[in-house]
Amino acid sequence: MKKTLMATALATIGAASALMADPADIPLVIEGEEMISSVKAPDYIPGLDTAYSGWLFRSEETQALEIDDFENPGMPAVDYGLELWSTADGSEGKSCADCHGDISEMAGVRTTMPKVNENGELWAMEEYINNCRVNRMGAEAWKRIKSPEMLAMTAAIGLQSRGMPMNVAIDGPAEPFWKLGEELYYTRVGQLNMSCANCHEDNYGNMIRADHLSQGQINGFPTYRLKWGGLGSIHRRFKGCMKNIRAEPYKPGGPEFLALELYVASRGNGLSVETPAVRN
Ligand code: HEC
Ligand code: HEC
CATH class of the missing domain: 1.10.760.10 (Cytochrome c-like domain)
Incomplete structure (x- = not known):
């Protein structure tokens, strides 16, 4: 067989x-x-x-x-990601931009993912993002594979590294x-x-x-x-x-x-x- x-x-x-x-x-x-x-x-x-x-x-x-x-056709999702970047969410009332500044500060981040975090665990971009949402913003985690928000955010962050090896x-x-x-x-x-x-x-x-x-x-x-x-x-x-x-x-x-x-x-x-x- x-x-x-x-x-x-x-x-x-x-x-x-x-x-x-x-x-x-x-x-x-x-x-x-x-x-x-x-x-x-x-x-x-x-x-x-x-x-x-x-x-x-x-x-x-x-x-x-x-x-x-x-x-x-992926660019509209990037635009949505940029919008989410500066939208406050969660119990702390914070947006990504409040801590990280302009999204261009994320240039280079995509090139090193996945990587080992300070606790020795291997994390991909999605885990880093959800860690910030849950532990730093008091917001709900985005679903890992099909959530439009997670896809939009990983695309918007990834684009900041476009062209970098x-x-x-x-x-x-x-x-x-x-x-x-x-x-x-x-x-x-x-x-x-x-x-x-x-x-x-x-x-x-x-x-x-x-x-x-x-x-x-x-x-x-x-x-x-x-x-x-x-x-x-x-x-x-x-x-x-x-x-x-x-x-x-x-x-x-x-x-x-x-x-x-x-x-x-x-x-x-x-x-x-x-x-x-x-x-x-
Ligand atoms: C039977 C053949 C086959 C096997 C086995 C297979 N794939 Fe694929 N994979 C494909 C085909 C066909 C595509 C679409 C055309 C392409 O990009 O190669 C694809 C696409 C991909 C892509 C998208 C590439 C891109 O440029 O976007 C990735 C990533 C991938 N496969 C990873 C894997 C991984 C990891 C495994 C093992 C778990 C695997 N594949 C096993 C046939 C296979
Ligand atoms: C309260 C402040 C705060 C907020 C809000 C916040 N983060 Fe973070 N974030 C951090 C800190 C601190 C780190 C770890 C240190 C670093 O890498 O900057 C971090 C790390 C990251 C990393 C890993 C960076 C790297 O180089 O390893 C990503 C990706 C990230 N944050 C994305 C986001 C996204 C997307 C949002 C919004 C959904 C967000 N963060 C909201 C503070 C914050």
């Missing part, structure tokens, strides 16, 4: 290198600023020579949406989390018995059904997905990929997805933040 399903899945992955020019030859310029969309992969990722932005694997129509902020730490206190993430990335799961690496390392550049497989990088998140008709978070995408191989997804915000997020982010260290990216 397992073998047959996996054979079927792999049979649908067809070579299609002809469709892909050398991705490094196509510059990604957003609003006049050139992004680093391909970069020598870090030494600790022996399975990749070059890290490529997912943008390079999309159709011209989808690519066009990301390079112009007026066309980018991803730079997550993988050593020191981050090391055990990174190791767990690496292990999960290469572990075959689900009825199709596949790992993330089977698609995003062994087969990027090939077609799977009608989709052009990328390296599954996360430098553009939260990403506007045409299929979702809205922004989606990293953990929602991870969940979708696990469901596609008929595996029981880990919990969004749980230790496995956080570790996987750190590891996947590190595979793209050096790629520019593209938030909010646009994907099909």
